[in-house]
Amino acid sequence: LSSPFSQSLRLVAPIGNRSTRGIHQLGGAVDPESSQKKRRTMLQYLSDHFYDVEFLRGYFLQNKMDKVHQKNRSFAHLEETHGPNNAGAFFILKQGGAVKFRDKEWIRPDKYGHFSQEFWNFSEVPVEAVDASDCAINYEGLENLHLLKELQSLSLQRCPHMDDWCLSRLYPLADSLQELSLAGCPRISERGLACLHHLQNLRRLDISNLPSVSNPGLTQILVEEMLPNCKVVGVNLAEGLKLGPEEQPQDTDRPIPA
Amino acid sequence: MLPRVLSLGVRRGPLTRRPGTLRGGFSLDWEEKLSEIKKKIQSVLPGTSLHPLYDSSHLPPDHSDVVIVGGGVLGLSVAYWLKKLEKQRGALRVLVVERDLTYSQASSALSLGGIHQQFSLPENIHLSLFSASFLRNINEHLAVVDAPPLDLQFNPLGYLWLASEKDAAAMENNVKVQRQEGAKVCLMSPDQLRNKFPWINTEGVALASYGMEDEGWFDPWCLLQGLRRKVQSMGVLFCQGEVTRESELVKMDNSVEYQPVECALVINAAGAWSAQIAALAGIGKGPPDTLQGTKLPVEPRKRYVYVWHCPQGPGLESPLVADTSGTYFRREGLGSNYLGGRSPTEEEEPDPENLEVDHDFFQDKVWPHLAQRVPAFETLKVQNAWAGYYDYNTFDQNGVVGPHPLVVNMFFATGFSGHGLQQAPGVGRAVAEMILEGRFQTINLDSFLFSRFYLGEKIQEDNII
Numbered sequence: 001l002s003s004p005f006s007q008s009l010r011l012v013a014p015i016g017n018r019s020t021r022g023i024h025q026l027g028g029a030v031d032p033e034s035s036q037k038k039r040r041t042m043l044q045y046l047s048d049h050f051y052d053v054e055f056l057r058g059y060f061l062q063n064k065m066d067k068v069h070q071k072n073r074s075f076a077h078l079e080e081t082h083g084p085n086n087a088g089a090f091f092i093l094k095q096g097g098a099v100k101f102r103d104k105e106w107i108r109p110d111k112y113g114h115f116s117q118e119f120w121n122f123s124e125v126p127v128e129a130v131d132a133s134d135c136a137i138n139y140e141g142l143e144n145l146h147l148l149k150e151l152q153s154l155s156l157q158r159c160p161h162m163d164d165w166c167l168s169r170l171y172p173l174a175d176s177l178q179e180l181s182l183a184g185c186p187r188i189s190e191r192g193l194a195c196l197h198h199l200q201n202l203r204r205l206d207i208s209n210l211p212s213v214s215n216p217g218l219t220q221i222l223v224e225e226m227l228p229n230c231k232v233v234g235v236n237l238a239e240g241l242k243l244g245p246e247e248q249p250q251d252t253d254r255p256i257p258a
Numbered sequence: 259m260l261p262r263v264l265s266l267g268v269r270r271g272p273l274t275r276r277p278g279t280l281r282g283g284f285s286l287d288w289e290e291k292l293s294e295i296k297k298k299i300q301s302v303l304p305g306t307s308l309h310p311l312y313d314s315s316h317l318p319p320d321h322s323d324v325v326i327v328g329g330g331v332l333g334l335s336v337a338y339w340l341k342k343l344e345k346q347r348g349a350l351r352v353l354v355v356e357r358d359l360t361y362s363q364a365s366s367a368l369s370l371g372g373i374h375q376q377f378s379l380p381e382n383i384h385l386s387l388f389s390a391s392f393l394r395n396i397n398e399h400l401a402v403v404d405a406p407p408l409d410l411q412f413n414p415l416g417y418l419w420l421a422s423e424k425d426a427a428a429m430e431n432n433v434k435v436q437r438q439e440g441a442k443v444c445l446m447s448p449d450q451l452r453n454k455f456p457w458i459n460t461e462g463v464a465l466a467s468y469g470m471e472d473e474g475w476f477d478p479w480c481l482l483q484g485l486r487r488k489v490q491s492m493g494v495l496f497c498q499g500e501v502t503r504e505s506e507l508v509k510m511d512n513s514v515e516y517q518p519v520e521c522a523l524v525i526n527a528a529g530a531w532s533a534q535i536a537a538l539a540g541i542g543k544g545p546p547d548t549l550q551g552t553k554l555p556v557e558p559r560k561r562y563v564y565v566w567h568c569p570q571g572p573g574l575e576s577p578l579v580a581d582t583s584g585t586y587f588r589r590e591g592l593g594s595n596y597l598g599g600r601s602p603t604e605e606e607e608p609d610p611e612n613l614e615v616d617h618d619f620f621q622d623k624v625w626p627h628l629a630q631r632v633p634a635f636e637t638l639k640v641q642n643a644w645a646g647y648y649d650y651n652t653f654d655q656n657g658v659v660g661p662h663p664l665v666v667n668m669f670f671a672t673g674f675s676g677h678g679l680q681q682a683p684g685v686g687r688a689v690a691e692m693i694l695e696g697r698f699q700t701i702n703l704d705s706f707l708f709s710r711f712y713l714g715e716k717i718q719e720d721n722i723i
Contacts, residue, residue: 044404057403065398139394165394168414168471190574190592191413191474197575198470218592222574 068161071095072141082120084147085127089119091144097132101125102150126150133157142169150176157206158184164192171198181206183234188212190219197226208234317517318497322353324693325521327501327535329356331366331478331679332671333527334485335686338400341492343690352494353519359498363613365529366482366679368646370563370588370597372475372578373680374417375441376467378432378720379656382677383439384701385684390472392683393481400488408484412476415588416469416577418455419721420631425582426464428720433467442471457572457632462582475578475588478679501535523693525669530558530610530647532672539665549664552712556658556673558610559650563599564620565642570634571596585627586723595641600624601676601723613645648676654716659685659706660692669693670708676722 046053071094078087089099089107093115098108102125109115127148137145138161145151151173156162162185170177177199182188189212196205205227213219216235224232324340326333337352344350361367373393375386392399397407421429429445436443445467448460490496499517528535536542536554544550571594578588587598600623602608608616620640628635651658651673658670671689674681684701691699698704705717 047403054403058401061401061403062398164412164414168416168474171470189411191411191415194574195414215592222592226573226575 068136068138069140071136072138072144074140075144076147079147083124084149085125086120086122088144088147089127091141091147092130092132092135095132095135095137095141097130097135097137099127099131100129102128106131129153129155131155132159135159136161137166138162139166139169142166146172148173152176153179155179155181156185157181160186163187164189164195167192168195170196174198174200177202179204182210183207184209186211190214190222193219193223194226196223199227200229202227202230204231204233206233210234317515318353318355318499318519319351319495320518320520321351322495322519322521323351324353324523324525325501325519326352326354326525326527328527328529328532328672329354329359329486329496330361330364330527330529331482331485331682332529332674332685333525334482334489335682336525336527336671336689337489337494337686338485338492339683339686339690340693341489341494343687343694345694348493352489353497353521354489354494355497355499355501357498357500359496361482363647365647365649366478366682368563368644369478369679370475371478371679372417372588374469374473374578375436375439376417376419376432376443376469376473376721378428378435379717380435380439381701381703381705382656382681382719383436383441385681385703387440387472388684388687388701389680389682393476394472396481396484400484402487402491405487408480410476410480412474414471414474415575416471416473418469418577418579419467420463420580420582421465421467422462422582423464429465429467432720441469443467443469455572455576457576457634458579459631459633461630468577473577481679501538503538523667523669525671525689526554527671529649529672529678530556532556532649532670536668536670539662539668541662541665541668549709549712552708554658554670554673554708555653555711556649556651558647559675560608560610560613560645561599561601561648561676562608562615562619562643562645563597564624564640565590565595565597566638566640567593567595568635568638569594570637572632572634579631580721580723581627581631583627584723585624585631587628587632596635596638598624598628600627610647613647615643615645617643649673649678650675653711654718655722656717656719657681657685657706658708659688659703660698660708662708663712 043053043057047057048054075087075091078090082090085101089101092099093107093109096109096113098106099119100106101119101122104119104122104125106129107115107119108131128151130145130148130151130153133155134157137156137159145154146169154173154177162182164187167182167188170180178201180196180199180202182193183206188210193207193213196202205223207213207216207220207223210216220232220235224230326337333354333356337354340350340352358364373386373390375383375390377383377386393410393412396410400408419429433443433445445465446454447465448463451458451460451463451466486496502516524535524539526532526535533554533556542551542553572589574589574592576589578586580586583600585598585600587596589595590597602619602623606619606623608619617640620643625635625638628638649672655675657674657678658672660669662668662670669689669692671685672678674685678685685703687700688698688703691697705715710717
């Protein structure tokens with residue numbers, strides 16, 4: 001590809017780059033910056049007039065999505081040989097997340113994606129905590145998470161592919177899960193949060209910074225009603241009271257109306 | 259010979275040649291020549307008729323490979339899968355004829371938008387599972403370059419079916435079949451129900467089945483617009499008009515213009531009005547008790563949906579509850595609003611002439627059952643109501659899919675009696691496979707063919723609301 005194309009497309013994440021920006025652009029729901037906007041209109045013009053450009057863009061989009069599917073393939077075949085905990089831990093570590101076995105230290109991959117392989121020797125040690133922040137985990141990948149039957153703490157902060165469908169798949173972890181964090185996930189709305197009522201053992205739930213939730217304050221109150229034993233963290237309820245009802249709660253630059 | 263060569267050499271060039279003398283043979287006939295040339299140009303130009311006098315771009319094309327009658331969710335789904343599964347890009351020309359592009363009376367737009375896998379027939383379960391995975395990955399399937407992603411507003415809270423003593427055994431059987439086919443459904447006893455949903459009054463309930471995954475409700479309008487956008491980008495032609503008379507005449511809206519469309523296949527996805535389209539093709543015109551005389555048993559039935567507000571009602575986690583009496587309701591949004599209704603019995607069937615709402619039906623037939631099941635609903639206040647049509651299959655309330663045995667170029671994708679929206683992606687794929695491959699590949703819908711009306715083989719589905 002010629003360089004103007006590779007610059008303007010910005011769809012193919014550079015190889016080996018695990019930065020969040022690359023993965024966020026996979027979602028496609030990112031606001032274009034001004035310079036990107038200019039490039040987008042030229043690309044848009046080309047797409048409208050040339051079938052080849054349209055097809056090429058569609059091909060790259062399909063490529064991105066296939067990469068996410070590849071990351072979330074099933075790891076069930078490892079369950080027979082290495083046990084469910086090790087298989088699930090391997091899945092998380094391959095995605096770029098961190099894993100903590102009971103009585104052991106956190107295992108985290110470094111910036112090149114390498115992680116210590118000593119956990120294969122653990123036999124029957126359950127995984128207690130998983131930190132899958134910024135990982136490209138989606139609905140199919142959550143099936144691999146069901147292998148971890150004694151998971152107590154799960155952090156899915158800023159995962160770009162977590163949406164309402166995925167939250168309906170968390171119910172098998174209901175017996176053991178005590179801590180869940182969904183902060184910053186762009187696709188989760190109050191409809192998905194309603195399915196968390198299965199998780200009756202939950203003690204701490206973080207639902208801050210969910211841009212797709214229409215009414216964060218009211219949602220927090222309803223979620224607190226739904227899960228009476230759980231401490232729901234996330235929304236600053238006083239913030240909604242200060243500004244007028246027609247203004248956005250996030251817009252703190254505007255002066256407070258008298 | 260020499261004079262002949264000389265006369266050949268004297269000629270000054272092709273422009274001075276008199277027409278018809280190059281190789282000798284045909285005589286000059288200018289009018290016939292002109293009309294021949296015009297016909298040739300017409301056949302070369304795709305779809306447009308060369309009328310130098312008036313503009314015909316609003317009319318549908320003269321020829322089309324497939325004409326889909328009905329632009330609702332089923333028709334668009336068939337169009338999508340035809341274009342997706344065709345062997346070569348642009349191999350099929352598909353035309354969708356829709357009478358009302360505002361969808362004011364279309365069942366798809368007025369639907370509640372629920373999807374569940376709790377059926378008794380394995381084919382229905384598979385169709386629903388396929389559709390759920392289609393909807394889950396909708397932004398991969400219906401992705402259009404430079405268009406914003408679709409937000410279906412899916413609510414994954416599931417369906418809760420309640421069964422009385424006499425239906426409990428059948429429900430248990432059904433759940434076994436559902437789990438075998440891959441649906442995630444669990445059975446609950448009245449005690450577990452009271453534990454989980456304290457607002458339910460479990461009097462008269464012996465068993466309940468609760469769908470845990472892939473069940474819920476979504477916004478059907480968004481699906482419709484997404485499908486329309488995608489099929490338009492794939493090259494499907496749209497036409498606003500009505501199909502009248504057997505030889506595929508399309509009458510344009512609000513005018514007396516007619517346009518004949520020649521086509522190889524017609525797909526009847528006209529929903530509540532499918533019987534009229536089938537009658538146009540001559541289906542049902544024959545002595546009774548013969549295959550020619552078997553009519554398409556699909557008729558429009560009116561169903562009401564009521565919206566009410568109840569401040570102390572079920573919480574955020576309430577699923578779509580389908581009661582033993584046939585009443586159903588679900589929560590809508592964050593503000594304690596609920597949607598619901600009930601299918602009337604045969605005697606109470608309202609007149610499907612128009613879409614007027616009967617509020618007395620709610621007072622007399624729906625509210626008592628709601629209040630009995632959920633005591634908090636005794637103090638509700640109805641805010642809004644609307645009515646929509648079911649394309650009701652009077653034979654066995656299941657869809658008709660596939661070709662007609664005698665009129666072999668009419669395919670059906672209709673008659674789903676209230677669960678067409680949730681089966682649309684699967685049915686669309688099945689019809690496309692039947693057309694392109696000649697048989698059903700992904701899901702076997704042989705039991706949904708038209709011939710069952712003549713043979714009298716009913717495939718009864720129990721869980722219909």
